[in-house]
């Protein structure tokens with residue numbers, strides 16, 4: 630469906646993408662993962678012909694993406710990270726308008742506007758977009774991106790700005806539309822990706838550090854871990870130098886271990902000696918987020 634082939638992109642002297650290559654198969658939900666500033670939006674904009682790569686090629690359904698007005702966009706729907714709308718329109722009016730811009734017949738755009746409103750769970754009423762919540766706008770953005778029934782849907786951080794309810798709704802919508810279109814979405818929320826992605830790629834330091842099927846990545850990298858949460862950042866600062874094989878996120882430490890009992894004992898002893906207040910300690914299996922943290926902190 631999509632071939633990303635040796636893409637390079639610099640802004641000034643800052644290399645953002647350094648020889649990026651990947652193939653994305655049809656019918657997948659593909660997660661483009663990376664921290665803030667990793668280059669996810671840059672890569673998506675290159676795929677949409679909105680930014681020019683310094684080197685390399687992106688092909689969508691065999692056709693190269695051209696910078697500017699690329700014909701490949703007839704196959705692509707796009708939801709930007711912060712979608713903007715005409716606030717005085719209703720959702721239905723806006724979808725009819727998008728259908729018209731896309732060149733759909735009146736009968737078809739009426740039918741599709743109603744269908745996609747229902748699919749994203751927005752009511753067919755007179756409420757204006759200006760009064761919509763962030764989550765409702767994001768859902769309308771998906772409906773807008775689907776109106777021309779694209780083969781590929783590209784969503785930039787569709788869940789990041791939403792509350793837990795909005796995130797769950799968005800994830801359910803992406804799962805539903807997987808049967809109609811290949812979905813590529815970027816996120817730094819790894820638990821969202823783990824829930825719905827078939828394949829993922831971790832973008833870090835300009836390259837894909839790890840990519841493949843989520844099930845294969847977890848099979849290869851998943852291991853028993855101890856998750857230790859200390860009470861305060863001051864505790865975390867004291868514990869950090871004592872746990873050389875741990876990854877840290879705020880006051881949470883994730884420690885891989887082949888001997889959980891011995892590791893627990895060692896941590897308790899160290900915490901008592903150093904007067905570090907433990908909030909919780911749990912035994913778990915590592916998640917996609919743990920794998921990611923291990924990759925970027927190694």
Ligand SMILES: Nc1ncnc2c1ncn2[C@@H]1O[C@H](COP(=O)(O)OP(=O)(O)OP(=O)(O)O)[C@@H](O)[C@H]1O
Nearest residue numbers: 640645663664665666667668669670671672786817
């Ligand atoms: N037009 C630009 N000019 C200069 N630097 C840019 C430009 N666009 C992006 N960058 C830089 O490129 C890097 C990657 O940005 P990008 O927006 O692609 O990251 P991202 O992974 O999408 O992050 P986020 O999740 O924060 O949106 C950042 O350091 C950013 O400051």
